[in-house]
Amino acid sequence: MSRSARGRRPWRSAIVLSAALAIIAFALAGCGGGDDSGAPGAERPVRALATFSILGDMVRLVGGDRVEVTTLVGADGDAHVFEPSPRDGVALARADVIVENGLGFEPWLDELVRSAGARGERVVATAGVTPRRIGRELDPHAWQDVRNAMAMTRAVRDGLARVDPDGAAGYRSRAAGLLAELRDLDREVAAQIAAIPPERRRLVTDHDAFGYLADRYGLEVIGTVVGSGTTEGAEPSAGDLARLVRRIRDAGVPTVFAENIINPATTREVARAAGVRLGERLYSDALGAADGPAGTYIDMMRHNVRVLREGLGR
Ligand SMILES: [Zn+2]
Numbered sequence: 094m095s096r097s098a099r100g101r102r103p104w105r106s107a108i109v110l111s112a113a114l115a116i117i118a119f120a121l122a123g124c125g126g127g128d129d130s131g132a133p134g135a136e137r138p139v140r141a142l143a144t145f146s147i148l149g150d151m152v153r154l155v156g157g158d159r160v161e162v163t164t165l166v167g168a169d170g171d172a173h174v175f176e177p178s179p180r181d182g183v184a185l186a187r188a189d190v191i192v193e194n195g196l197g198f199e200p201w202l203d204e205l206v207r208s209a210g211a212r213g214e215r216v217v218a219t220a221g222v223t224p225r226r227i228g229r230e231l232d233p234h235a236w237q238d239v240r241n242a243m244a245m246t247r248a249v250r251d252g253l254a255r256v257d258p259d260g261a262a263g264y265r266s267r268a269a270g271l272l273a274e275l276r277d278l279d280r281e282v283a284a285q286i287a288a289i290p291p292e293r294r295r296l297v298t299d300h301d302a303f304g305y306l307a308d309r310y311g312l313e314v315i316g317t318v319v320g321s322g323t324t325e326g327a328e329p330s331a332g333d334l335a336r337l338v339r340r341i342r343d344a345g346v347p348t349v350f351a352e353n354i355i356n357p358a359t360t361r362e363v364a365r366a367a368g369v370r371l372g373e374r375l376y377s378d379a380l381g382a383a384d385g386p387a388g389t390y391i392d393m394m395r396h397n398v399r400v401l402r403e404g405l406g407r
């Protein structure tokens with residue numbers, strides 16, 4: 094299976110390679126002069142690097158024209174097991190501001206920053222979030238509670254203003270617009286989930302990515318196929334899957350959901366064994382393609398609650 098084949102720390106060797114090649118790429122590009130001079134924001138765009146697509150969307154919306162955004166882990170990508178390439182090291186080294194989720198979501202980032210010699214301002218988007226835990230680990234999937242996405246938007250706004258103070262008024266006004274939309278979205282998500290009968294608000298997904306959603310909007314996580322908050326090296330045993338099937342039946346879960354970042358094969362087997370439906374895919378840790386139903390954070394949340402309502406509701 095693909096999950097176990099990934100190994101436990103695939104990114105370490107990739108980072109060493111990445112660092113070496115980043116240095117070569119820099120030497121070839123004659124870096125250190127040219128378009129790197131000039132104040133970010135005023136004489137050239139602020140170069141922002143976002144670690145994954147959901148953050149990339151927020152940085153783009155708050156940054157507007159002053160900011161050029163590079164996203165490391167793109168649409169449908171899995172940040173838990175990301176393997177940086179040489180190009181990622183170069184992008185990181187060039188960034189004026191590096192925006193990360195935090196809460197252990199990007200275990201590869203510190204080493205990549207070090208090896209690439211990146212000196213951009215670090216912004217931890219979830220700094221203002223009250224974290225939940227999965228066992229003893231922090232749960233990184235904060236964006237599944239829209240109020241946390243608002244806190245992340247504020248962190249992005251303040252981080253951009255630190256590296257580009259002249260742009261601060263623009264960042265404030267664009268962030269205010271986004272925050273107003275997110276406030277409406279939070280109400281909309283709450284209303285959609287509230288329309289599902291309480292005894293059917295029961296969630297089974299690939300990995301434990303929806304705890305914040307469940308806590309905020311009143312769902313109960315019955316179980317997950319992978320059985321943890323990361324997708325890294327977490328192949329379930331036959332016994333794990335049998336226990337999950339039993340829990341699904343006992344709880345009367347009508348539908349289980351696969352995710353966009355994970356091969357749905359095991360979840361399909363679980364649904365078949367439990368005799369329940371496999372719902373449409375949920376977007377968990379990444380946006381979908383730009384022209385699809387979940388190309389932005391707001392569209393992603395709307396898509397997910399529609400899928401939940403159709404899968405769980407009557
Ligand atoms: Zn995850």
